[in-house]
Amino acid sequence: xxxxxxxxxxxxxxxxxxxxxxxxxxxxxxxxxxxxxxxxxxxxxxxxxxxxxxxxxxxxxxxxxxxxxxxxxxxxxxxxxxxxxxxxxxxxxxxxxxxxxxxxxxxxxxxxxxxxxxxxxx
Numbered sequence: 014x015x016x017x018x019x020x021x022x023x024x025x026x027x028x029x030x031x032x033x034x035x036x037x038x039x040x041x042x043x044x045x046x047x048x049x050x051x052x053x054x055x056x057x058x059x060x061x062x063x064x065x066x067x068x069x070x071x072x073x074x075x076x077x078x079x080x081x082x083x084x085x086x087x088x089x090x091x092x093x094x095x096x097x098x099x100x101x102x103x104x105x106x107x108x109x110x111x112x113x114x115x116x117x118x119x120x121x122x123x124x125x126x127x128x129x130x131x132x133x134x135x
Contacts, residue, residue, distance in 0.1 A: 034114075035112075047084050053087060080101070
């Protein structure tokens, strides 16, 4: 009996990498907290905000389309769904997409298939 393997080792590596990215996103969101609508802090270090990464906001003072996504994800993973919605209306979709990576990537690695959901839903 032969062992089933991926069509390409690169695909297996990609599934593992994306699984680790999902783990890191959830872990980071759980370590961070949102004490006010315009601020993110590391839990355990109150009063020390995480520096903003938005160039549009810091240079021009204008929110970009992605402004608020970090706050939205952090709120979502802390179970604060209304605050997540207020921070960014697409944040909950991003959070669900991150969560769906876990069963998808694990299924791909366990079943050793390039496309565990078939060709219609790659």
